[in-house]
Each structure stands twice: as C-alpha cells, then as structure tokens.
Amino acid sequence: MANLGIDVLFKGTNFFRLLQGLWVSVEISLVSVAISIVFGLLVGVLMTLNKLWLKAILKIYLEVVRIMPQMVLLFIVYFGTTRIFGWDITAEASAIFVFSFWGIAEMGDLVRGSIKSIPKIQFESAYALGMDKKQTYFYIILPQTIRRLIPLSINLITRMIKTTSLVMMIGIVEVLKVAQQIIEANRKVSPNAAFGVFAVVFLLYFIVCWPISRLAIYLEKRWA
C-alpha cells in the first residue's frame, strides 16, 4: 500500500497539536451547544405564543440566521464590532457568540415544531386538571417535546461541531487548521500526507460525534 503520510503526525509534537486543536473545536462547540439548548428551549416556547410582535421578531431572527452564512456572522462579530463600536471581543468569545446565535435560532425552531406536533388534547387535558400555563408547559408539554427533539437536535449539534472549522477565519487554530499546517509543513518530504492526515481528522470528528449520537439513541429508548 502506498505511503499515506500518516507518519508525519508522529513527528515532534504534531499529534499532540492536533489533539489540542480538536479540544479547541470541541470546547467552542460544546459551550455553544449548551447555550443553544437552554435558550433554544426558551425561544422555542416563545415562538409558539400567540403574540404577533413576538412572532415577528423571532421570525426575523430566525431568517437572519438562516440567510447569513456563519462565516459572515463571524466576520461581523469579530471584526465588525471592533470597527463600529471599538469593542475588542476575543476570537473565542466571538465564535461562541456566533455559534450560540445560530444554535438558539435553529434549536428554537426545532422546539417550536416539536411543541406544535403535540396534540391539542394534551394542553386541554392539563387545563382541565386545573394546571396553569406554566405548569402545563413544564410538566406536560416540555417533557414530551424533549423526547421528540432528540433526533432533530443531534443533527444540529453535530453540524455545529463540524462547522467550527470556520473559526480559523478569525485566527483560532482548531483541528482542521492544525491539519493543514502539518500537511503544508511536510509538503516536500511527504507530498501525499494530505490523505492520511485528513483521514485522521475524519476519525477525530467521528470520535467526538459518535458518542453524542449513541447518547441520543439511549435517551430516545429510555424516554420512549
């Protein structure tokens, strides 16, 4: 078999740097995912409320997130705020902000869809039992919503983890950037290293995303 150039990963501290890069990606995405889940639930509930002005705002928010590429959002938050307001937000904070901004909107929409899919009779029965709105949501609707949400949100979460590769555009050195650095530094001695190194990166992303989907399957079974 041809030399795939995986050996370049074992030169010096290369492999350690790759893992460090992976940690940067994981840290940014997990913090953003946590924020997105918490606030996404809130935004999702707000989306189902029958207030026109609230609906309008949240619709615009969701559309902004859908229309704007994450890269543009990153540039606006990292460079744009410095230019306009003189704020010096660190690259990591900008990344977490952008990914949360994105995650909350999409998570909110998933939550909205899940709540809408719950039969009206569930609400009516809860009200008939004398529960108020808050109790109905907290004890009856949200537990059922969360169960329906799991498969949907896994897509979003893994997508967020993979999209963190964009943060290299604001100077954060994450796993994919480290991979490119390693490939380029060895371009002459090992021209085929790209294949091997990217294969390892693929494996690393898999190792991060797979437990999440396993957890989802477990939770889905348990809560079903």
Place this chain on the structure above:
Amino acid sequence: MRNKLFNRLTSGLLITALTATTLTACGSNNDTAAASDKTTTETSAKADASGFRTLDEIKESGTINIGVFSDKSPFGYVDENGDYAGYDVYLAERLGEDLGVKINYVSTEAANRIEYLQTGKVDIILANFTVTEERAEEVDFALPYMNVALGVVSPSDAVIESLDDIGADDQVIVISGTTAETYLTKNYPDIKLQKYDAYAEAKTAFENGNGVAWANDNTEVIAFAIENEGYTVGIPSLGDNDTIAPAVTKGNETLLTWLNDELKALGSEQFFHADYEATLIDTYGAEYEDTLVVEQ
C-alpha cells in the same frame, strides 16, 4: 482549564443574555438596526481606523501582534514542534528582538489580512503580502523585502529564454485567472495560450508536452523546476515586478517609520540573504537568491 472553560461559558452566556434582552426589548426596531449594522460593516471599510497601536504603545505593552500565515510553507508555517517558521517569520523574529518585545503570532488567511490590520487586531502583517494599488488604499505598506514576478519554465532540451522564441504554432500553458494569463493576453496577444483551471491540470498537461512552456508566478515555476528533473526556468522574471512588503494599519506613522528604518538597517547587513539561505534555499535553490530577495 476548567476555570477558563467556566469563564468562556459565563462570557458566552452574558453575551447571549444581552442579545436576548436587546432582541426582546427593541421590538420592531430590531430588524432595521441589524440590517444597518450589516451595511455599515461592509461600507465602512475605508472608515477611520482608530484601533491601531503606536510604536510606544507596543513597546509599553511588551508584546507585538504579528499576523503570519501558518500553512504557507516556506513563507510562514508551523514546524513539527509547534513553532512558527519560514521566510516571513524569520523577519518577524528579528523585528521582535530589535523592538525588545515578545511576539504574539496570529494565524491569518489570505482573505482576512486587511481586516486584521484595519481593526488593529494585529500590529504588523508579514504574510507574503503582495503590494498592490488597491491594497495600498486600505493599509500602509513598508519597504519591500521580496520580489515576485512571472516566470516561464520549459523542458531543458528546448529552453525558452525569451518570449520572442515562441513560434507561431507553439502554445504556452497558463492557469486561468492568474496574473500570467492577464499579462500574456495583454502584452503578447499573438502567443497562443492553453488555459487550465487548476494547478494540477496545468502541471499534467505541461508534463505531457501539450505546450512548449508554462507561465506562472516565478516562485511556483522555480519550485516546479527544482522538484522535477528535466525542466529549466528560462525566464525567471517577467513583466511587472511586484513586491512583498510588511503592512501596518493605515495611518500608523510611528510604526511605519520604525519599520522602514529597521528594513534599511537590515539591508545594510544583508539580512534577507541570510533569511533566504535559512528558509527558502531548499525550495528555490541558491541560483534565484538575487532574483527573489530585496535588500533596502
């Protein structure tokens, strides 16, 4: 590490909470505000950048932020020990030493070099930055430290040393969208060009003998001739000579003046020849040292 994570978590939460409040508080004004934000970001490219740090401020802080490439060997890359290295970094190290400050390297991409300077997030860009008129309107360039031009490579048994040697039926290979294509189309309209979209295609076509010569950036053709036996760069420097120079935020006079004085001082000790011999000689060979290096 946990503490750092916690800090980020809280800062992230804070920001989110802030937006959440503005989102709900501003009501219907929100969408117009957001929209105007976006347009200002794009159009304020030429707005006053007050963000830069003067020479004294850099010295006082003890650290200089220098933007370099981290994956463009041999100009700026990260070696196997995680240290920055390359032709640009060799210069950066010296600048830091002479300023008496520590260097904080920022990994930049070709697409965000100007943004970094305009927002003052880096003090100097040393990322193989070619001086062009358009860029000079956005940032201030110091004196150049390297030449780039076009080059023409041809098989060693039929070396083309002048574009006049090319016969009426011969074809020259170029990559679409490169300066080589523009230059040849404009100045030598009689030469037939064979255009390819990607580097790899052009390379294969040239190796198969589809064209008598291949025109591209001279650093590219020189590296090609060194890596592949049987090819010679007949014309190492063609057309308009472009240069590569350090860049600072527009209007940062103190830093620019210091940089220019420093580059002159370095020129008198033939610093960039030493730099070339330390970083580029493996890729480009000793022959092209004087073609590529600029000393002030």
